[in-house]
Amino acid sequence: MATKSSAKGILQPTPSGNFAARMLLLVTTLLVVFGTIMVASASEGQSAANGGSSFSIILRDLVYLGFGVFTLYVMTRVKVERLIRSAPLLMLVGLAMLVAVRLVGVTTNGGKRWLNLHAILLQPSEIFKLSTVLFLAWLVQLHHDELAEWKHLLIWTSPVSIGATLILVEPDIGTTSVVVSIAFVMLAVAGLATRRLCQVALIGVSIFFIYMKMKPYSAARFFSFLHPNNDLVSSGYQLLQSKIGLGAGGLTGLGLGNSREKFGLLPNPHTDFIFSILGEELGLVGTLIAIGLFVWFLFVATRIAKQCTNDVYRVIVVGITTWIVLEAIINIASVVGGWAVTGVPLPFFSYGGTALITELAAVGLIYNIAHDGSRTRPTTASAIVPSQLRDPYDRGRDQRTRERRPSTGQRLGR
Amino acid sequence: MSRRLSILATIILLLFVVAAAQAANIQFFRAPALDKSVLNPRVNEASTEYPRGEIVAGDGTILAQSVPTNNATYPYKRIYPLGDLTAGIIGFSSPYTQEWGLEAEYNNYLTAHAQPAESFEQLLSPTSAADTVTLTVEPALQKVAQNAMGGQDGAAVVLDPRTGAVLAMYSNPTYSPTPLTSLDPNIVAAAYKKITTPDAHGFPPLGLVATQQTFPPGSTFKVITTTAAVVGNPALLTKAYPVKAFTRLPHSNKLLFNDGGQPCGGTVAVMLPASCDPGYALLGLDLGANLMSATADSFGYDQLPPLDFPNVVPSYFPTAASFAANLPGLAYSSIGQENVRATALQQALVAAGVANGGEIMTPHFLSTITSPDGTVVKRYQNSVWLSPMNSNQAEQIVPLMENVVRYGTAAGIFPSDLDVAAKTGTAQTGNSLKNTDDWMIAFAPATDPTVAIAVVMPFQAESAFGATVAGPIVKCLVEGTLALQAGLPVSGTSTTCPSSPTAAAGSKA
Numbered sequence: 001m002a003t004k005s006s007a008k009g010i011l012q013p014t015p016s017g018n019f020a021a022r023m024l025l026l027v028t029t030l031l032v033v034f035g036t037i038m039v040a041s042a043s044e045g046q047s048a049a050n051g052g053s054s055f056s057i058i059l060r061d062l063v064y065l066g067f068g069v070f071t072l073y074v075m076t077r078v079k080v081e082r083l084i085r086s087a088p089l090l091m092l093v094g095l096a097m098l099v100a101v102r103l104v105g106v107t108t109n110g111g112k113r114w115l116n117l118h119a120i121l122l123q124p125s126e127i128f129k130l131s132t133v134l135f136l137a138w139l140v141q142l143h144h145d146e147l148a149e150w151k152h153l154l155i156w157t158s159p160v161s162i163g164a165t166l167i168l169v170e171p172d173i174g175t176t177s178v179v180v181s182i183a184f185v186m187l188a189v190a191g192l193a194t195r196r197l198c199q200v201a202l203i204g205v206s207i208f209f210i211y212m213k214m215k216p217y218s219a220a221r222f223f224s225f226l227h228p229n230n231d232l233v234s235s236g237y238q239l240l241q242s243k244i245g246l247g248a249g250g251l252t253g254l255g256l257g258n259s260r261e262k263f264g265l266l267p268n269p270h271t272d273f274i275f276s277i278l279g280e281e282l283g284l285v286g287t288l289i290a291i292g293l294f295v296w297f298l299f300v301a302t303r304i305a306k307q308c309t310n311d312v313y314r315v316i317v318v319g320i321t322t323w324i325v326l327e328a329i330i331n332i333a334s335v336v337g338g339w340a341v342t343g344v345p346l347p348f349f350s351y352g353g354t355a356l357i358t359e360l361a362a363v364g365l366i367y368n369i370a371h372d373g374s375r376t377r378p379t380t381a382s383a384i385v386p387s388q389l390r391d392p393y394d395r396g397r398d399q400r401t402r403e404r405r406p407s408t409g410q411r412l413g414r
Numbered sequence: 415m416s417r418r419l420s421i422l423a424t425i426i427l428l429l430f431v432v433a434a435a436q437a438a439n440i441q442f443f444r445a446p447a448l449d450k451s452v453l454n455p456r457v458n459e460a461s462t463e464y465p466r467g468e469i470v471a472g473d474g475t476i477l478a479q480s481v482p483t484n485n486a487t488y489p490y491k492r493i494y495p496l497g498d499l500t501a502g503i504i505g506f507s508s509p510y511t512q513e514w515g516l517e518a519e520y521n522n523y524l525t526a527h528a529q530p531a532e533s534f535e536q537l538l539s540p541t542s543a544a545d546t547v548t549l550t551v552e553p554a555l556q557k558v559a560q561n562a563m564g565g566q567d568g569a570a571v572v573l574d575p576r577t578g579a580v581l582a583m584y585s586n587p588t589y590s591p592t593p594l595t596s597l598d599p600n601i602v603a604a605a606y607k608k609i610t611t612p613d614a615h616g617f618p619p620l621g622l623v624a625t626q627q628t629f630p631p632g633s634t635f636k637v638i639t640t641t642a643a644v645v646g647n648p649a650l651l652t653k654a655y656p657v658k659a660f661t662r663l664p665h666s667n668k669l670l671f672n673d674g675g676q677p678c679g680g681t682v683a684v685m686l687p688a689s690c691d692p693g694y695a696l697l698g699l700d701l702g703a704n705l706m707s708a709t710a711d712s713f714g715y716d717q718l719p720p721l722d723f724p725n726v727v728p729s730y731f732p733t734a735a736s737f738a739a740n741l742p743g744l745a746y747s748s749i750g751q752e753n754v755r756a757t758a759l760q761q762a763l764v765a766a767g768v769a770n771g772g773e774i775m776t777p778h779f780l781s782t783i784t785s786p787d788g789t790v791v792k793r794y795q796n797s798v799w800l801s802p803m804n805s806n807q808a809e810q811i812v813p814l815m816e817n818v819v820r821y822g823t824a825a826g827i828f829p830s831d832l833d834v835a836a837k838t839g840t841a842q843t844g845n846s847l848k849n850t851d852d853w854m855i856a857f858a859p860a861t862d863p864t865v866a867i868a869v870v871m872p873f874q875a876e877s878a879f880g881a882t883v884a885g886p887i888v889k890c891l892v893e894g895t896l897a898l899q900a901g902l903p904v905s906g907t908s909t910t911c912p913s914s915p916t917a918a919a920g921s922k923a
Contacts, residue, residue, distance in 0.1 A: 185422060188418055188422070189418050189419055189422065243440055243444075243448055244448050244449075246437065246440045246441050246445075246448075247440055247441065247444060247445040247446075247447075247448030248445070248448070248449060249441055249445075250442070251441065251442060254528050255528060279437065279440075279441055283441060284437065284438055284441040284442055287434075287437045287441065288434060288437070288438075291430055291433060291434045291437070294430065295427065295430050298423060298426055298427065298430070299423075302419065302423045305419055306416060306419060314419075318419065318422070322422075322426075325430075326426070328430075329426065329429045329430060329433055332433045332437070333429075333432075333433050333436070336433065336436040336440055337436070337440070338432070338433065338436050
């Protein structure tokens with residue numbers, strides 16, 4: 001069913017009637033329900049250890065979920081164009097919050113990552129992922145050609161680089177890698193030349209190794225997954241307990257609520273290592289179902305991206321999908337001992353208010369975009385032109401960007 | 415753009431596949447190893463939080479069970495009603511040490527684990543409980559062995575040759591498991607130190623002599639040498655070896671004397687009952703290193719017996735190549751001396767192989783494992799381990815071993831109404847005290863065997879013989895087993911078997 005957007009205001013009528021979008025809502029609902037059940041179970045030990053009710057964590061999670069569903073609803077109705085135009089402002093807000101974390105942030109477990117807003121411990125690095133997606137979309141829309149040149153590429157992506165650096169020094173190497181990956185993939189899909197992509201990747205890897213050289217302690221922790229039995233007291237302990245938990249789960253698990261690892265043996269059972277508790281309680285069947293849901297999410301989101309009639313929107317869908325599935329892969333791989341434990345959460349599963357709300361907002365945006373074909377006139381790669389993205393209130397900029405628009409089918413960096 | 419999107423989606427999909435494969439690897443293939451890992455703190459925790467399963471003997475006697483305590487940390491502790499009688503095989507489970515013996519072997523079943531769901535509620539939240547392990551062991555026969563051995567170091571193994579079931583396996587030194595299950599770590603530490611300290615003969619009580627100590631098998635090995643002739647070179651069965659008190663060994667000036675110094679010789683049928691050392695040394699030389707080594711291995715030497723029990727050691731026969739420049743060594747090895755080493759378990763399997771028509775059944779303690787609701791979780795399935803000969807070949811050896819009992823080295827040991835086939839062994843240890851390791855292997859009834867036995871009593875006096883030291887123990891075990899199998903009281907058939915270890919020690923003194 002086609003929906004009609006109103007010219008005024010930031011919201012438009014709620015879109016509905018698109019098969020892929022409905023599938024997206026269905027798989028997200030399944031992920032969130034599954035995730036919430038797992039938080040309820042995995043947080044039992046931590047809640048008890050905190051001295052309160054064993055429901056204290058899950059009750060907060062449900063409140064966050066409520067906020068998340070509301071944000072999702074808002075994002076399904078927001079005018080994507082307006083959102084993209086606000087991207088620089090949102091990026092500025094994101095950077096400001098990351099600077100605030102440096103100045104007045106809350107430190108937990110050696111990481112200074114949160115802002116205490118009393119009602120919620122806000123994690124700006126989670127919000128920065130969404131800022132990055134929108135900012136990159138804005139860049140692709142308005143500065144497409146300029147990105148082909150090294151100088152302009154570095155200048156225009158510098159807000160993302162600054163944000164990533166601020167997150168890296170929190171320190172949060174996991175979130176940094178996700179932000180950088182989102183930007184890289186979005187630029188790749190937007191058409192940055194292969195040679196340029198390789199150069200960017202090379203620089204990224206070089207910076208990673210220089211950082212590791214400068215921070216030998218972080219490097220030792222990062223690479224401890226390669227030799228998990230070397231240091232069973234500190235860095236290897238968590239991974240070993242994770243594997244023992246998964247092993248205890250076996251094929252069908254110990255039963256929902258029956259994890260033994262969550263009672264003080266496995267640190268962070270309801271956040272970073274919730275997948276291990278899932279495997280312990282529901283076995284290989286449970287872990288494969290969870291992985292299957294993420295794969296389903298990937299298929300649905302990829303389908304939406306391919307059906308996109310607007311290349312900028314497509315880049316947004318790709319950015320958000322990369323964010324969700326990459327985090328899932330990094331988290332699962334680290335829990336099963338195939339990648340470094342870097343504190344990357346499992347989307348929709350790991351307990352964390354900011355992450356859950358931002359992820360649901362991002363899904364809302366994909367749902368919204370899934371209807372772009374039924375809302376606007378189809379556009380193609382050659383048609384990402386300012387005139388079609390023109391906003392009645394911003395004619396002057398449209399005029400400027402029109403002069404810079406790429407020729408039909410032209411790729412960045414040629 | 416679309417192509418890059420497809421490539422990207424494919425890469426991510428492949429990463430998911432890799433992650434799923436690793437999850438499957440941990441949760442399916444590596445799960446048993448992770449579960450048993452000593453680094454798994456839950457292994458000990460689970461063993462104290464819930465009662466462990468019972469270990470029950472073939473006759474229903476409880477050999478191990480968990481009882482409640484007043485201790486909040488360890489709400490259950492293990493007790494072993496038969497104490498040192500079954501400690502060697504049952505082992506123990508303590509909160510402060512790793513499990514031992516069959517407690518370790520069947521730890522996964524004995525430790526509380528999720529039970530199959532019987533309702534939807536249990537599907538979501540399974541109940542935890544342990545299984546019951548039922549053994550083939552008969553406590554009455556353990557008692558016969560313990561009494562008959564009179565507290566002396568040694569081992570007795572009783573098998574059912576038809577199935578491989580271990581009916582009894584008793585070793586001295588033994589130990590009381592009671593202090594090891596104490597909730598006081600100091601008592602456990604002291605007891606553990608005691609049972610891991612070797613006795614005067616070098617045997618720590620914790621190490622089961624029957625499966626962990628090897629001795630020269632002496633003349634009991636002649637059954638294997640005989641098999642080599644029957645299977646590999648039957649012409650030698652009719653060769654008459656010279657009647658001599660000694661023989662000169664090739665490529666050396668060594669003389670190999672008959673044990674006791676009497677002249678002996680003739681065909682195999684004559685030499686086995688008399689246990690003629692010079693004759694069998696020459697027979698071994700005639701058979702050759704390849705055949706001797708291959709036949710020893712066909713009985714299970716140089717490999718681990720697949721007994722469901724931890725820390726079993728293999729028996730040893732030198733490689734054929736090692737005899738190339740040492741023919742005297744082949745002569746000595748053919749009579750179970752020099753470097754040949756065997757456990758009591760191995761020699762019991764030799765007897766069982768001949769008894770069972772040439773097929774050695776896989777030895778085992780397990781009968782069944784049952785869940786708390788009585789469902790049989792696992793029932794032991796009999797299987798053939800090795801086939802050193804066929805039934806026709808075995809039938810040629812049985813009468814020779816019967817003659818050992820009728821008029822050979824074991825004459826007068828068994829009552830005439832018992833149809834027993836046996837072989838004695840008296841191995842020179844070569845130590846300063848000229849001690850002997852005294853053996854007997856046997857099976858009965860010779861015509862349709864239902865029991866196969868090996869007894870080794872090491873560090874006996876120079877004047878002692880396998881027949882005189884191990885023989886009476888084997889006799890009591892044969893009588894006891896046949897009585898048990900006939901449904902009669904084990905102790906009611908014999909007047910000459912000691913009724914307690916102290917009585918036996920006293921009579922010896």
